[in-house]
Amino acid sequence: MIQYASIILIMLGLYGLLTNRNVIKIIISLNVFEIGLNLFIISVGYVDGGLAPILTGNSTSVLSFVDPLPHALVLTSIVIGVGTTALGLAFAKKIYAKYGTYEIDEMGVE
Amino acid sequence: MKKVLSLLVVLALGFGIINSLNQNSSFPKFGEADVSDRVSDRYINKNVTEENEEVIFGEDGYETGSSNFVTSIVANYRSFDTLGEVTVLFISAFGVALLFSKDSKRVSLNFKPNFMLRVGSRALFGLIIMTGIYISVHGHLTPGGGFPGGTMIASSILLLYLSNDSFRTKIKGFKLLEGFMGSLYVLIGVAGIYVTGYFLENFLDTGVVGDLFSAGIIPIVYVIIGLKVGSEIASIIDNFLTEEVS
Amino acid sequence: MNPVLLIAIPLLFAFLSIMNKKFARPLLLVALLLDVYLVFTISKGLYSIGGFSQYGINLLVDQYSLIGLMVVNVVFFLTVVTNCKEVKRLSTVLLVALAGVNGLLLTNDLFNLFVFLEIVGISAYLITSGNKRPLATFNYLVQGTVGSGLYLLGLILLYSMTGTLNMALILPTIVDKAIPLSNLALPFMLMFIGLGVEAKLLPFNSWVKGVLQNANALTSVLIAGVFATTIALTFGRLLSTVFVLGSISNIVLVILAVTMLAGEVAAFASKRIREVLLFSAIAQSGLIILLFANGLVIPAIMLIIANIVSKYILFTITGKMVDGTKTDEIESLQGVFSKNKLVGFAFTVASLSVIGLPLFFGFIVKLNILTSLFSQYQLFLSALILVVSLIEGTYFVKLLIKLWYSVGEVKTFKVDALVKVVTLIFALGLIVFGVYTKPLTDSLMTVPEEMMEAIAERGNF
Amino acid sequence: MINILSIVISVLLVILAFLAVSSKTLSKSIVYLSALSMLSVLGFVVMKAPDVAVTEAVIGSGLVTALFVFTLLSSRKVVK
């Protein structure tokens, strides 16, 4: 179920990119896109009844863990997402400084 | 109208993807992933070169002594990715600094820090920074690790920031820390080449699974990552709290 | 030498460079020199990171990546050297970009490739931010992020089906598990689109114009030359060793063909020199990917080499020209070369090579492309390529004639001696390779075999 | 139990995402995004990914929201 929701999230992110003409909203849409993506990646590694991938004293069977690799990938992806978001916001501020607005339509043609 | 149309198209695509994934015989259904068929199986068993063997908590002699599999992947098996990821954050932070020109001043907040805020934030600062460091150091044992730890460190600095107007100058010092930690990470990797022949090889003793002092270079790497991420995020925040003098 | 140093040294220097701004530029130059030196000393083979053989991340050095590394590092070095003034505060970014570029060329792991893609992407955003058009760069950032997101999505689908991220293992696993091609259409399409955004393929490249039409010499050479080459080579490796296009090959071919046509036609309709060049670059990258998609590795690499050299010349000179004359309207640049004959000569040679006229390297490349296409009996594609290169030739000739012959007042611009020398050497190189190509073709002969070897050995050591 | 939880989370995720993307005011959007991010942390926990959950909670939800807010703050200043 969460897997489906994550795909819909990705699509909503794309929808936001399609319809929004506001710089900040575009970055928000990108973030929605990324959250959906991250959820999807995790869902790919999920095993019903699996354990979180941390070895503790009372864990026994090997196969009962969920796939840890997607987790590692998502960690990377989250951090990269923050990087691009920060950069995007920085550009947004730059744009604001130059045009005095976040609305792309109000900026006129370059 | 445009919005409805694009929503329809996008949803059509979404359901199309769901549909095609459902029909896709090779794609495992949600919750039915077969880990034994994947490369992660090797990571879980901490054995990529030899036959699969079950890993038992509290024993030693494994490739990576980290009891958190994710950490062992992040900081050992796929440490190169993490180096890249740190670089991404690094370059973003640098870029943010680059974009905001030098002659900028701090955003003046709408309130003066009062006594409570100053004292409270200092008290909290200690707590949060401790938590951050703890999380970084225990990355190989518990969930978390360098990234959240580093961010916590950064947020503790943010607190100081709120409470103390003159704090900004000190943040410049984080540049040094950031650069130093980054270099250290690379140097550890390069040291791997000369110790065992592989870049970023875990050349220290991996110890007993579950111990704090185990897992070779993983905790070291995670602490480095924590500090580096912390200083990077601090510098991002610093830059975001400034505005250009126009 | 271990090729990982190609990535580690620039990274190390990048981290060091932020400690003291004064050392940033010297560090950049030293790192570039070291990398250029290293490129010529590393030996072929599969290098593991961390020593986890096929389960960890590997770097692959074969003839393909070696050629790519040589070309890219040398051009990167020359670009920085000839545009030393523009580097300014970008030194750290360029160091990271260098690491990213080398990483993209070396890595043999799909996710690692994504990470390097992001590194290169973010450096590219920052490099283009110098042109004071934040909106254009912002658009680039948004599209780049969506593109790499889609790549990641495709990658994870692929991982969930094959259970591996090692590029050398994907194809064998697909064969072993007998995964039907129709199941692979979605992930490969997603990855194709993701990379297509960066590789400037047509429906996904609305960033290119905004970013490049106001770029200076440094930016345009890096984006259109170095990065484009790197992405093309990466794309090429994926297309030839990982992707099984199968059922999506039609869509892909249409995309590529339209890219080529649209690029040339748009260049034909452009009135500004930088626009002309950037649209031409789009068309060229479409052609390169088209060749890879058809499995023509050798002509594609030749085209890439011809392309980066001529793009270097064209964009550098154009950048200097626009800097000096403060305009990029072709009409107002008429006759500029009559005062700068050497530079004009290099520019002419480069454009003649791009058109594909004999005595220049571009001709050999074109001949090779057509011979290979015809040996596959691709009648339609080759006709398209000819039509497209006719259009290309037309606007390049028009441009050349205008730049050489003036009507009325002639603007002047100054060019450093270094730029003159480098562009001239490159131009002579195009002529020399155009007449005597044997060493190059010989060294390319083994490329496809070696690419396949890595797969046959399944990334084992 | 888990199933019901995951269904609730999914529905909420979709609703919040739609709100975040299509809400008219920026500050509301940011709040929705923050909430979405927190909810996705729940999703990560449900899918047995504690590491990711912690990271997303701190970085995705906390830091990113802070950055958005800072951006808005600084732009208000200029408008004044």
Next chain:
Amino acid sequence: MFSIELVVLSTLLAGVLAYIVSIKLPKLGSYLTILASLAVFSVLAYFGFNNNLDAEVNLIPQFVLFKTSMFGLYFAIIVSFIFFMVSFFNPYFIKDYKYPAAYNLFYLMALAGTIGVFFASNFITLFIFFEIVVWTSMFLIPLGKKRKPTVTYFVFSTVGSFAMLYAVMFTFSITGSFDLAAISVLSGKSALLVYILLAVAGFAKLGAYPFYVWLPKVLGKSPDPVSAVFSGGIEKLGAFIAFMAILRISPASIYLEAVGMYLQNYVIAIFGAITIVVGTLQAIRQDDAKKLLAYSSASNGGYILVAIAMSSSISLTGAMYHILAHALASTAAFLAIAVVHYRTKTTKISELGGMIHHMPLTYMVYLMAIISMAGIPPMGGFISKWLIFQAVINKQMIIVAVATFFGSIGSFLYVFRPLAALFLGQKLPKYKGVKEAPFLMMIPLIILTLGSFYIGVIPNQVIDFSNKVIAEFGFGPLLMNEFGIQGANGTLSAPIIASVFGLGVVVIAIIFFILPKSRKVGLMDTYTSGEFIYTEELLHYSADFYAPFERLYPAKPLISKVYAMIKEKVNELGRFFKYWFFTNKPEVTVLWIVLILTLLVWGDIL
């Protein structure tokens, strides 16, 4: 023995040398071009006639291969001779060029390229040199009055060369060989395709319909020596290709009983006929002498095509002969105009007059040249046209016959016009000080005229040679005795005709000189409408000779509208793409991504 490779390479080297020399001393460099082209011509002629050319390739790497053939040699000698002749003009024009060094370089490179084309043994070699000629000669054009013709030339040449490239590659993909002989192996549809493509290549280069629009633009606007080289030399590459295409490929198709030839050949002949008619009609209307000659070049290209298409011994001999005769005559005509241009700085018919008083020799040269072009004995053009007419009548191709006769008569009309307007008629006061051509320019003028005259009187040697050439294509020799050529409907005895003609000339001269002469009167020494004339206005009407024609059809060829339209369409398409794709809006990219993915995932259902 002398190797072809050496000729080509040393010509290239001479080009580079001339370039280096002319950076400082442009004039010396242009003398070098004379020497170099002389050397090329004499080597080719001497060793070629003695069958002593060596085709071995040692220095040029890779796929370049040469071979000797009579066919190639014939062309090579003619073209190198034209280059040699024209090079005498270079020293006088060099100072007008913006980039004199580049001119000298490209002049010799173009020469080297043409030699390479004619001796090529495989198609790759052919194509390489063909393209070298294209781009080197392309850069000669903008040195003249205008820049735009360069692009026109490039487009049409490249259409031709790409058509050829496609044909070559297609042949390769079927036969696996680049050898020139490989096209003969083809059959069926593929043969037809290659045939058409090669014909297009030949047409484009020769300037035949519908590709002839580049000729007036290029020949009209380039520097005068370049126009001459194009008309006499480079254009002939097209004939070379057309020869190969039409004679070597035999696509099976409908055999037309009525005219005794295959359909595709008939179509080529029809196109040739159209070229003749259109070229002639346009030439009549031109005001610029160079443009006029350019259209005449086009229509002469049509004759060559018609002759090749009929592919019989007599027609092929006619084609070969016409190539030579036209090269000599049109070069001479262009050079004569060049002299006028050099002295008066204009080539507009309406601005000139009375040049015969200033430059009688140039006048004679031009007169002889147009006599040859119009096909009047005793010049070379007469024999070639006679041969072609013979062949046309023999094949009973009514339409083509009408066209060729029309062209012949038309050429009387148009070549006479510059003669009357430029050289004859009223002396214009503004050209009072104009002198005869300088000595160095006279040399090629005289040699060309004598040559044209010689082949018109004694055709035997040329026909001997061309018999050898057509033997290579598997056609029997044209029968010939000491006095005449054996045609289908009669025998042509050129010396007799020439002597009759000469007799006539002598008689007229005697009459002219012995009978009482008319009195020369000054320009003002007359009156009109009962008024004396006080201003020196232009009183002759040669400029508007054919005013009636001008009302019949436009001076610009209709087909050029089509080309303009194509260009506009490409531009529109470019703007369309720029508007819809290169918008700098991220949502466009996202939209396309979404659409493509939707197409993919729902593709099976839709």
